[in-house]
Amino acid sequence: MLGKLKNSVMDSQVKKSIFRVGIPNTDRKRVLIVLGNVFLHLHPTKVRTSGVKLRYTWCAGGLSFFLFLVLTLTGVLLMFYYRPTVEGAYVDMLDIRSQVPFGIMRELHRWSAHAMVIMVMIHMFRVFMTGSYKPPREFNWVIGVILLVLTFLLSFTGYLLPWDQLAIWAITVGSNMAKAHPFVGAAGPFADFLQIGGVPLVHPGDDARFMLIGAKELGGTTLLRFYVLHCVAIPLGAAVLMAIHFWRIRKDGGISGPL
Amino acid sequence: MTEHAVVHANPAFEAFKAIANMLADPRASFLGAVGGLILMLRFRRYVFNWYVGAFVLIVEAVVILAGMMDPNFKLIIGKPDNVPITIMLFLSTITLWLAMTQAVNNERRAEQKLPPEEKETSNQKTWVWPDLLYIEFIALILCTVALILWAVYLRAPLEEPANPSATPNPSKAPWYFLGLQEMLVYYDPWYAGVVLPLIIIMGLMAIPYIDTNPKGNGYYSFAERKFSVSMFLFGYLALWVFMIITGTFLRGPGWNFFGPFEYWDPHKVVALNNVNVSDYVWVVLFPKLGDLTGIAWFKQGLPPVQNVVPALIPPDMASIRAFGHELFMAWKREFAGIIFIGLYFLAGPWVMGKTFLKSYFKSLDFGRYSLLAFLVLTMGTLPLKMVCRWLFDLKYFIDTPWIKF
Numbered sequence: 001m002l003g004k005l006k007n008s009v010m011d012s013q014v015k016k017s018i019f020r021v022g023i024p025n026t027d028r029k030r031v032l033i034v035l036g037n038v039f040l041h042l043h044p045t046k047v048r049t050s051g052v053k054l055r056y057t058w059c060a061g062g063l064s065f066f067l068f069l070v071l072t073l074t075g076v077l078l079m080f081y082y083r084p085t086v087e088g089a090y091v092d093m094l095d096i097r098s099q100v101p102f103g104i105m106r107e108l109h110r111w112s113a114h115a116m117v118i119m120v121m122i123h124m125f126r127v128f129m130t131g132s133y134k135p136p137r138e139f140n141w142v143i144g145v146i147l148l149v150l151t152f153l154l155s156f157t158g159y160l161l162p163w164d165q166l167a168i169w170a171i172t173v174g175s176n177m178a179k180a181h182p183f184v185g186a187a188g189p190f191a192d193f194l195q196i197g198g199v200p201l202v203h204p205g206d207d208a209r210f211m212l213i214g215a216k217e218l219g220g221t222t223l224l225r226f227y228v229l230h231c232v233a234i235p236l237g238a239a240v241l242m243a244i245h246f247w248r249i250r251k252d253g254g255i256s257g258p259l
Numbered sequence: 260m261t262e263h264a265v266v267h268a269n270p271a272f273e274a275f276k277a278i279a280n281m282l283a284d285p286r287a288s289f290l291g292a293v294g295g296l297i298l299m300l301r302f303r304r305y306v307f308n309w310y311v312g313a314f315v316l317i318v319e320a321v322v323i324l325a326g327m328m329d330p331n332f333k334l335i336i337g338k339p340d341n342v343p344i345t346i347m348l349f350l351s352t353i354t355l356w357l358a359m360t361q362a363v364n365n366e367r368r369a370e371q372k373l374p375p376e377e378k379e380t381s382n383q384k385t386w387v388w389p390d391l392l393y394i395e396f397i398a399l400i401l402c403t404v405a406l407i408l409w410a411v412y413l414r415a416p417l418e419e420p421a422n423p424s425a426t427p428n429p430s431k432a433p434w435y436f437l438g439l440q441e442m443l444v445y446y447d448p449w450y451a452g453v454v455l456p457l458i459i460i461m462g463l464m465a466i467p468y469i470d471t472n473p474k475g476n477g478y479y480s481f482a483e484r485k486f487s488v489s490m491f492l493f494g495y496l497a498l499w500v501f502m503i504i505t506g507t508f509l510r511g512p513g514w515n516f517f518g519p520f521e522y523w524d525p526h527k528v529v530a531l532n533n534v535n536v537s538d539y540v541w542v543v544l545f546p547k548l549g550d551l552t553g554i555a556w557f558k559q560g561l562p563p564v565q566n567v568v569p570a571l572i573p574p575d576m577a578s579i580r581a582f583g584h585e586l587f588m589a590w591k592r593e594f595a596g597i598i599f600i601g602l603y604f605l606a607g608p609w610v611m612g613k614t615f616l617k618s619y620f621k622s623l624d625f626g627r628y629s630l631l632a633f634l635v636l637t638m639g640t641l642p643l644k645m646v647c648r649w650l651f652d653l654k655y656f657i658d659t660p661w662i663k664f
């Protein structure tokens with residue numbers, strides 16, 4: 001009875017239309033299953049044995065990517081409840097913590113964010129210690145450094161969104177650095193050299209900090225700016241770079257190993 | 260008397276806390292960390308194995324757990340946003356041992372004319388389905404479980420609603436920038452907050468292009484790339500991870516130093532009497548020379564420099580001339596610091612090329628070698644300034660109204 005049911009499910013047109021290969025019990029099917037699946041084909045079909053060992057990569061790159069996915073998922077869920085306005089943001093935080101069912105989304109998102117920063121640092125450490133930035137992987141290391149910076153920026157822009165004391169003061173400290181830019185920050189060296197007939201070109205209303213926070217002081221414009229950067233611009237940039245990163249791993253000959 | 264008070268009067272615990280507070284002072288702990296790193300690398304054969312690694316982890320865990328008995332320590336360690344830093348401390352220890360143990364193992368194998376351990380299987384292939392996916396699946400599940408437990412047991416922090424008029428003390432940047440915030444103690448914002456991060460990013464990107472040593476590609480190694488690994492470990496562990504830990508746990512109100520078992524007293528006042536190189540020259544050294552030689556010129560005191568901004572568009576000759584004069588005065592006042600920094604960056608590469616960078620000096624072309632030397636020297640300015648601050652209360656090497664370093 002059960003066997004019959006199993007057979008009819010396994011042989012049905014619906015099942016065959018979804019899973020084309022069937023149970024991967026031969027090498028040929030193992031190849032096909034990886035090639036035929038859009039997610040799995042991030043991988044080649046076979047990899048260097050030394051490179052898949054846990055004590056070689058520590059899974060650090062893979063877990064960085066996994067944490068990025070967790071962050072995307074929990075981030076989307078949080079976006080349903082969160083308004084990036086001075087009036088709404090903090091209230092929505094309180095609601096997310098006490099009113100929303102299954103209320104650990106914010107926790108998951110925040111701790112994954114911290115974990116991703118740590119994981120990416122550890123991944124960089126591993127890549128350095130195995131000398132995997134050496135030819136032919138130089139460029140992928142460069143992409144990696146940009147990814148590291150984007151990871152920091154993702155976390156930094158997200159830090160403001162709860163709009164509590166912790167958030168605005170951490171961002172105040174961080175964004176104050178922007179006004180110290182030489183030439184283009186109002187409080188930075190040589191900014192006052194840039195003037196026409198005594199009228200300053202660089203002042204708190206147009207300098208690097210203004211560009212970052214969208215106003216002279218942290219406020220609603222900053223929140224909106226950071227929200228857009230955090231939820232759209234930087235994740236998109238990071239996703240594109242990750243695609244290049246993964247593509248390049250394969251084009252550079254797979255995970256590194258002794259020649 | 261409650262039992263609680265008795266626990267805290269335990270003389271052994273009090274002594275432990277006093278010693279820990281002393282050792283945690285950046286002066287002691289930074290030099291300790293750097294010295295420790297050098298010793299660990301020197302005696303890597305004895306240090307990097309599973310036994311010592313496990314021992315170090317246990318010591319770290321015991322210190323932290325024992326410390327939790329102290330209310331001040333518990334307050335800082337237990338802060339939800341600080342938990343990742345404790346995790347980072349443990350993961351850094353584990354990964355350092357993971358990497359170096361394999362490096363030392365490969366070093367031993369090389370002496371027996373064996374290839375690196377990774378070579379044994381690097382010509383074999385493993386099926387992605389099912390072998391790699393299996394590993395990935397397990398890692399993914401473990402990671403998910405850890406995250407869910409973390410999320411259930413520790414609430415994300417939410418403080419009072421934002422209030423732009425109530426500045427908390429201390430105000431801290433997010434933890435991964437605390438290394439840079441720590442640098443603000445020693446450098447001005449234009450350098451610590453803008454130029455230095457840019458140099459770090461550019462420097463990281465440049466690594467594959469200046470490290471032309473073909474050895475150690477694709478396996479853990481130390482002996483074959485001593486210099487590059489040491490530099491990276493110094494930058495990563497001592498200047499990044501260590502500074503983050505210091506900035507998080509040991510910097511309290513006013514960004515003053517507090518030992519891990521000290522109460523964060525917002526009224527703690529630390530006298531700042533830092534002086535510039537030019538002060539040493541014109542106020543301390545030259546008057547003495549004046550007494551010795553009888554030349555009055557030496558006794559003129561610190562030359563005054565005004566902050567004059569030249570009007571360039573449209574050019575106003577009077578203000579440009581005034582600026583020129585102040586520029587000259589600045590040169591005069593700061594000449595010692597300028598010469599020192601100039602020599603440091605111009606003669607430094609040559610000196611290093613004759614000593615510990617000899618092989619790089621020979622094998623790299625001019626551009627690559629200059630870049631390497633510049634990055635090494637820039638990294639060196641951080642400990643240099645820190646040590647000068649501690650020893651001589653040094654504020655700036657060069658202090659002009661326009662730019663300070």
Ligand code: HEM
Nearest residue numbers: 057061062064065124132140141144145147148254255256
């Ligand atoms: C969002 C951040 C990042 C993600 C998701 C990511 C992901 C990955 C993955 C999955 C791998 C495969 C091998 C492994 O797991 O170790 C890898 C390899 C690599 N990554 Fe990353 N990475 C990131 C950041 C970085 C950074 C910061 C660097 C260096 C500065 C870097 C440089 C490299 C290099 C050179 C390889 C090739 C290593 C080899 O062949 O052994 N990546 N990355």
